[in-house]
Amino acid sequence: MIVDTHIHLDDARYVEDLDAVLERAREVGVTRYIIPAADPDTLPRAVALADQYEAIYFAVGVHPDEAARYDRAKHECFIEHPKCVAVGEIGLDYYRLPEDPKEAEQITKLQQDVLVDQMDLANTYGKPIIVHIRDASRDAQALLEAHAGAQGGVLHCFNADHELLTLAERGFYYGIGGVLTFKNARKLVEVFPRIPEDRLLIETDGPYLTPHPYRGERNEPAYCALIAEKMADLSGIPLAAMQGMCRDNTTRLFGI
Numbered sequence: 001m002i003v004d005t006h007i008h009l010d011d012a013r014y015v016e017d018l019d020a021v022l023e024r025a026r027e028v029g030v031t032r033y034i035i036p037a038a039d040p041d042t043l044p045r046a047v048a049l050a051d052q053y054e055a056i057y058f059a060v061g062v063h064p065d066e067a068a069r070y071d072r073a074k075h076e077c078f079i080e081h082p083k084c085v086a087v088g089e090i091g092l093d094y095y096r097l098p099e100d101p102k103e104a105e106q107i108t109k110l111q112q113d114v115l116v117d118q119m120d121l122a123n124t125y126g127k128p129i130i131v132h133i134r135d136a137s138r139d140a141q142a143l144l145e146a147h148a149g150a151q152g153g154v155l156h157c158f159n160a161d162h163e164l165l166t167l168a169e170r171g172f173y174y175g176i177g178g179v180l181t182f183k184n185a186r187k188l189v190e191v192f193p194r195i196p197e198d199r200l201l202i203e204t205d206g207p208y209l210t211p212h213p214y215r216g217e218r219n220e221p222a223y224c225a226l227i228a229e230k231m232a233d234l235s236g237i238p239l240a241a242m243q244g245m246c247r248d249n250t251t252r253l254f255g256i
Contacts (some may be wrong), residue, residue, distance in 0.1 A: 001241055002228060003250040004221040005031040006089075006130065006156050006175055006203035010035050010046040013207045013218055022055070025221040029243065031055060032256055033221055036130045036156070037064035037087040040157065041073065049084040049253035057256055059086035064093040067107075067114040079125050085254040089156060090115055091142045112143060119147045121215020128253050129153035131172075137161045145170065154201055154253065157209065160188040168199045173253055175203040177210030177233050178219065181230050192234050201253070202227055202246045221225060 004025070008014075014021055025033075035046040035058040050237040060075040078084055092111050097104040122129045133140045141164060147148045152171020155164060157179065168174075174195050179185050204211075204227070206219035211226045232242040250256065 001032075002030045002076055002224045003034070003256065004029075004034055004201055004204050004206075004224050005034050005154065005201045005250055005252075006029055006177070007033050007221050007253070008038065008042075008208075009033060009049055009206075010042040014220075018049075019223075021220050022053070022209060025224070026152065027223040028108060028222050030221045032057065032250075034130075034254065034256075036086070036152060037061045038089045039129050039198060040069050042073065043074075044131070047081065049077055050081070050188060052119070055249045057083045057085045057254070059088040059127075060112065061086075061088040061090045061130065063089050063132060064091050064111045064115070065096070067111045067148075068191075070114045070117070074222070075121065077120075079121065079127065084127070086128045086130050086153070087118055087125075089132045090118040090129060090152070091132035091156075092108050092134070092136035092143075093132060094135040101244065108139070112139065116147050117145055119143075119149070122151070122153075123147075123149035127172045128171075131155050132157070133161075133164075136166060141167065144172070148172075152253065156203065157205055158195075160185075160191045162191050162194065164193075165194060168196050170199060173199045173201050173249060176231060177203045177205050177207055178209045178215075178226060180234075181211040181226060182215070189191060189234060192231070197235070197245060198249060200231065200246050202231070202243075203248055209225050210213055214256060
């Protein structure tokens with residue numbers, strides 16, 4: 001059994017054929033799904049899907065690109081929902097910072113403040129966190145080490161920065177997705193064997209980052225099977241054992 005630990009089923013691109021998407025996933029052994037909140041506008045749909053489908057869970061949070069729209073009170077309305085398993089997707093993203101230094105400084109400060117507050121929210125309610133990091137590894141690591149709780153979390157779409165591997169000692173897991181199958185993913189392929197086996201999670205990040213050989217198409221949870229195959233191949237662990245290990249890791253972190 002496989003859990004897709006990061007799949008945006010609340011995205012509009014799944015509205016027309018969600019049941020078919022879930023059926024294709026079940027056919028290859030994907031049995032559970034976690035929707036990470038990223039956009040405040042789609043959070044109500046994520047909650048509604050979790051209410052409608054037994055296999056769907058969700059997290060509450062605001063993506064760093066949406067930091068200006070963060071409303072802690074709004075998220076506290078959902079965090080005690082029985083199917084809310086984490087706070088996320090939260091983090092830092094410096095990829096699109098403006099060229100003006102003052103404006104860039106304001107945005108990075110806002111992202112950092114919002115990240116810290118969302119970690120405080122997670123700590124208050126004893127929830128793990130789902131962390132997005134892009135071009136911000138050093139700042140993110142410092143903030144996680146200073147503010148993340150004992151419940152830990154997952155580094156979503158792990159960016160292959162080997163310095164972040166030390167966070168495994170602080171209760172963090174590493175989300176591995178379709179990027180591992182890309183032909184230009186040499187850095188991640190090299191770092192992957194260094195990730196502790198009991199810290200690996202499988203994710204698609206659908207509808208984004210579709211694995212080979214379906215790049216350019218909409219990603220969906222059935223492709224977790226391709227990711228698991230690549231993980232097993234690189235590690236030398238039998239596929240069934242890799243899937244079971246990642247399933248156990250998911251249960252340990254998220255309680256599902």
